[in-house]
Amino acid sequence: MTISPKILDRWGRPINRAELRQEVAAPTFGGVRSPISGYPADGLNPLRLASILREADMGDPVRYLELAETIEERDLHYLGVLGTRKRSVSQIEITVKPGGESALDEELATMVRDWLQRDELQDELFNILDAVGKGYSFTEIVWDTSAGQWRPERLEFRDPRWFRFDRVGLSKPMMLDELGQEAPLPAYKFIYNHMGAKSGLPLRSGLARAAAWAWMFKAFTQRDWAIFTQTYGQPLRVGKFGPGSSETDRDTLFRAVANIAGDCAAIIPESMQIDFVETGNLGSSTEHYERRSDWLDKQVSKAVLGQTATTDAETGGLGSGKENREVQEDIERADCKALAAVLNRDLVQPWVILERGPQARYPQIVISRPEAEDLKAFSAAIGGLIDRGLTVRAQEVRDKFGLATPKAGDEILRPTAKSAPQLTLEAGDEGEARPERGVKYPFDTHEPNSGATAHLQTKGPSAARSAPLDPPAEVAARLETEAAPAMAAMLGQVEAMLEAAADLAEFREMVLAGFPEIDNSQLTEVMAQAFAASFAAGRAMVEEEDGG
Structure with a gap:
């Protein structure tokens, strides 16, 4: 069984x-x-x-x-x-x-x-x-x-x-x-x-x-505070009676004074009237009660929450604000x-x-509470990684920021000129020198003495020109973008040699022996286009100065 x-x-x-x-x-x-x-x-x-x-x-x-x-x-x-x-x-x-x-x-x-x-x-x-x-x-x-x-x-x-x-x-x-x-x-x-x-x-x-000890001591403090306030926080009542008043009159006056409030009562002979004498400097006399109660509350806050900044309003000083919240x-x-x-x-x-x-x-x-992600730091990091050849799905980035994928007909926000916009070249005027090897300039040139200025143009249905910019700076930005893939390809070959080498001496020999075989044609092409664009940009600036 x-x-x-x-x-x-x-x-x-x-x-x-x-x-x-x-x-x-x-x-x-x-x-x-x-x-x-x-x-x-x-x-x-x-x-x-x-x-x-x-x-x-x-x-x-x-x-x-x-x-x-x-x-x-x-x-x-x-x-x-x-x-x-x-x-x-x-x-x-x-x-x-x-x-x-x-x-x-x-x-x-x-x-x-x-x-x-x-x-x-x-x-x-x-x-x-x-x-x-x-x-x-x-x-x-x-x-x-x-x-x-x-x-x-x-x-x-x-x-x-x-x-x-x-x-x-x-x-x-x-x-x-x-x-x-x-x-x-x-x-x-x-x-x-x-x-x-x-x-x-x-x-x-x-x-x-x-907390029991703190509560007990605070209860003592609050009791003393209440007694002090009741005794000295109210005015002293003084009853006055005349010299010919009887004992019965005096007893009546005292009962009247005593029944007003509390036990602070006195009688003196002089025409049976009652004066109220205010106690001065009461605030300074009670501050130590309040400070002691607050101090005990802070100790309880530290025990329960580990800090006091979120329960007691204090400004300035170390150990407050963000650190206490953490x-x-x-x-x-x-x-x-x-x-x-x-x-x-x-x-x-x-x-x-x-x-x-x-x-x-x-x-x-x-x-668990979801951890807040620093999107600003993410943006700075991912931008640099993409510039160095990292491939990232656009949808993953949109999900990070809670952005939806644009649909047909949606109005699209375009990057500003300072954010390296996509550039195209408008055809120059008839008779103007043309770039060699089909280079496209990121600006227009016009006839001499016509006030020609280099202009950038973003791709779009309207093909409208933006405000005048600095041609050399735009050429440099375009060169950095265009040369990145070529440089990445060359560096890839060098990194392969580094991984295969046993030590630095062997790596040096491999680089010297293999340097003629490293493909630099793409980089050469980009550099040639950059030189042509630089020449055209310089010519446009000279013509603009002459025309001015």
């Missing part, structure tokens, strides 16, 4: 398909998975915070996780930078690469691509990235088997307070069962995301551990790769195995 091998997850646990068809970590009213949370941040002080963190280090993370949740709710700066980091990743377009080149590989990749089009995916990824703050997160996969298939119906975020880590190494995730006992996670049922801000145990790798992009790329690896391990591979069985290769989710 043949025994089929069991399918095991990454922790060595076998798959229980019946268990996969039900939710195993849903909240329960009054049970061990209660959604009601405590508030350990109330009255937080250094001793209490240290006690909360020590509990987490020993495997009881409940109060630490509740504190991390409270910090996100009460610290607007931490909420903002943490949300920025998570949303920058959850909104990036996801692509899927087939595991191979077979039809089955492409079919499996298409299956994953279609599922990724769900509208709920962005919120689900945002919840999975809760691990950025707390150090880890758990997401239950709710499988849909209604039609006999296996397909993830939704990804349900589960409160990390309902999970623990094994007592031996504090690294293997466990879940609380209905009796509150620690039990292994069912195979292929959870996406376990560990994205630590530092190396070490998951319980000690969350950003919330570092730091944030480095963190974003790392988060993208980590999230993609988790989804491939805990979602894509289990899904394929449940649906089609184990495979040699599996589709790969890729989360």
Whole structure:
């Protein structure tokens, strides 16, 4: 009898398909998975915070996780930078690469691509990235088997307070069962995301551990600031009473003064009137509170985003602007790769195995932001390479710039004269000297003393002449263009000798022996045409000067 091998997850646990068809970590009213949370941040002080963190280090993370949740709710700066980091990743377009080149590989990749089009995916990824703050997160996969298939119906975020880590190494995730006992996670049922801000145990790798200290000290500063503002930011009320006032009158006056606002009240004898004394230089007295709060916020920004330039408006100085944005992009790329690896391990591979069985290769989710290409640098590089003989398809260049291929009847932009336009020669006047060997000049000449000027002409239906240009410069530009193929052919023969030679001495002998055989007829032809064109250009300039 043949025994089929069991399918095991990454922790060595076998798959229980019946268990996969039900939710195993849903909240329960009054049970061990209660959604009601405590508030350990109330009255937080250094001793209490240290006690909360020590509990987490020993495997009881409940109060630490509740504190991390409270910090996100009460610290607007931490909420903002943490949300920025998570949303920058959850909104990036996801692509899927087939595991191979077979039809089955492409079919499996298409299956994953279609599922990724769900509208709920962005919120689900945002919840999975809760691990950025707390150090880890758990997401239950709710499988849909209604039609006999296996397909993830939704990804349900589960409160990390309902999970623990094994007592031996504090690294293997466990879940609380209905009796509150620690039990292994069912195979292929959870996406376990560990994205630590530092190396070490998951319980000690969350950003919330570092942010908790900054938040506590900032809370002290804000409390002192509020007390100072309430005490000294309001005017001092002084009640005055006359010498003949009774004790009852004085009590009445004091109650009136005290009930105006706050506790800054006093009474003095003098005709029972109330004066408001304004506090001077209040702004300079409160600056240190603001500076301390801002400094703590900057430390949190550095911890979460790696920099402060994108969250705190500062101008000038080193380490700002583009450099800070590059730091944030480095963190974003790392988060993208980590999230993609988790989804491939805990979602894509289990899904394929449940649906089609184990495979040699599996589709790969890729989360990355397209790199912006420097088209200016590309233009400069490709132009020089083409001038040196590199053949490039025009459509590839158009695709780089997002340009469509021109169609019949489209208006075409032509290069300017300074961009080396295509040149033709108009026939000279009757009786004028003609160039030898059929050379075509890049300009016209006219009768002497007629104000003749060398003109360039671009090819086109209108054959209209452009503005006067410098003939020698145009001849030089034309020579460079025309001589390039001839020079390339000659250099090709020389390069062949260089490749065949064993050393420089042998190469020298090969060049000396083979020089008469190198074909230079094409270059000679081009040079002859250049000399003729130069002669005609010089003649045109002389005639123009004489005519002037």
